[in-house]
Amino acid sequence: MVHGKHAALANGNSIMKYSIIAALLVCLTLVGCAGQSDSGAVVATEPPTQQAFDWKLITTWPKNLPAIGTAPERLAVLVDEMSNGRLKIKVYGAGELAGATEVFDAVSLGTAEMGHGAAYYWVGKVPAAVAFTTLPFGMTAQEMNAWLHFGGGLELWRELYEPFNLIPMAAGNSGVQMAGWFNKEINSLDDLKGLKMRIPGIGAEVMRRAGAAAVYLPGGEIFTSLQTGVIDATEWVGPLNDRTLGLHEVAKYYYYPGWHEPSATIELIVNKEAYDSLPLDLQRIVEVAARAINQDMLDEFMAQNFIALKALLESNDVELRRLPDDVIDKLRELTEEVLAEVAAESPEAQRVFESYKSFQEEVQAWSEISEYAYYKARYESNE
Ligand code: CA
Numbered sequence: 001m002v003h004g005k006h007a008a009l010a011n012g013n014s015i016m017k018y019s020i021i022a023a024l025l026v027c028l029t030l031v032g033c034a035g036q037s038d039s040g041a042v043v044a045t046e047p048p049t050q051q052a053f054d055w056k057l058i059t060t061w062p063k064n065l066p067a068i069g070t071a072p073e074r075l076a077v078l079v080d081e082m083s084n085g086r087l088k089i090k091v092y093g094a095g096e097l098a099g100a101t102e103v104f105d106a107v108s109l110g111t112a113e114m115g116h117g118a119a120y121y122w123v124g125k126v127p128a129a130v131a132f133t134t135l136p137f138g139m140t141a142q143e144m145n146a147w148l149h150f151g152g153g154l155e156l157w158r159e160l161y162e163p164f165n166l167i168p169m170a171a172g173n174s175g176v177q178m179a180g181w182f183n184k185e186i187n188s189l190d191d192l193k194g195l196k197m198r199i200p201g202i203g204a205e206v207m208r209r210a211g212a213a214a215v216y217l218p219g220g221e222i223f224t225s226l227q228t229g230v231i232d233a234t235e236w237v238g239p240l241n242d243r244t245l246g247l248h249e250v251a252k253y254y255y256y257p258g259w260h261e262p263s264a265t266i267e268l269i270v271n272k273e274a275y276d277s278l279p280l281d282l283q284r285i286v287e288v289a290a291r292a293i294n295q296d297m298l299d300e301f302m303a304q305n306f307i308a309l310k311a312l313l314e315s316n317d318v319e320l321r322r323l324p325d326d327v328i329d330k331l332r333e334l335t336e337e338v339l340a341e342v343a344a345e346s347p348e349a350q351r352v353f354e355s356y357k358s359f360q361e362e363v364q365a366w367s368e369i370s371e372y373a374y375y376k377a378r379y380e381s382n383e
């Protein structure tokens with residue numbers, strides 16, 4: 001018994017010795033190690049990056065709109081958890097702290113540190129910005145992400161926003177959108193004449209040239225405008241978001257494909273001084289969280305759009321229609337005309353469109369024999 005007790009004590013002593021050696025080794029590997037506390041635990045001094053930040057994120061979306069509005073909420077949670085609470089972000093829906101159309105200026109001025117919206121809302125200030133959301137008949141989400149992150153797009157975007165004190169990041173994508181909701185059938189180009197339609201970006205100017213009266217309205221104003229006849233058609237996003245706004249209650253025909261938005265990149269804009277005030281690890285956390293929600297949003301739309309579409313068609317008086325080929329052909333032709341004119345008036349737009357279009361031409365050659373050929377193979381036999 002005694003022998004055993006001594007052995008246990010000896011064993012305990014050697015465990016203590018190893019613990020001290022291990023503690024010293026840990027201490028050596030830590031910069032600014034302050035030694036041992038009374039309990040024997042190693043205490044490291046706080047590195048200089050422990051400052052905490054409280055940020056505001058304003059959005060152009062109604063609060064918690066599925067996918068497009070929940071993405072910034074997810075970003076806030078991710079950043080909070082990855083930073084161990086050092087960067088707290090409070091998300092505000094459109095109109096809570098700033099109106100939907102005020103997001104760019106408010107973040108530029110530092111009223112809020114971050115904004116979540118879409119670059120094509122700011123074409124009045126920056127015509128070239130439209131390409132960082134989408135161009136009609138342009139790139140799909142996969143192609144767009146490739147251009148932004150591996151084809152020079154993001155660098156051009158950052159240059160474009162630099163004079164506004166803003167750092168942009170891709171932070172969501174809708175995938176292919178729907179052409180929109182119409183209160184009358186579109187059987188020919190004539191049916192577009194005089195049509196009052198809510199549509200943003202280059203698509204708006206294309207619709208004007210096709211004879212429609214295109215207007216821009218934020219998401220929160222679409223339902224009432226359609227209900228009261230201020231507009232007779234609108235595009236918004238796709239089944240998931242359109243159903244949330246209740247557009248099926250105020251329009252009958254649901255048209256595809258989304259020629260005007262083959263994908264839409266959603267942007268996160270960060271005030272430059274605020275971003276520069278962050279230590280490097282928090283800057284990286286913000287960037288990685290933006291990349292995460294950029295992909296997450298696309299995944300969520302893909303997982304939810306077909307469910308929402310099914311529900312729309314099953315329980316409502318909604319008719320799904322494809323735009324006639326001659327209408328699509330004309331819209332494609334008008335798009336080329338509008339893009340050339342915007343580029344002619346803005347050297348910045350010219351530079352950005354050139355990069356976008358040349359990347360699209362190159363990537364399409366691959367998309368044609370990969371994605372496109374596969375989709376065809378899935379449904380049709382080869383001739
Ligand atoms: Ca849209």
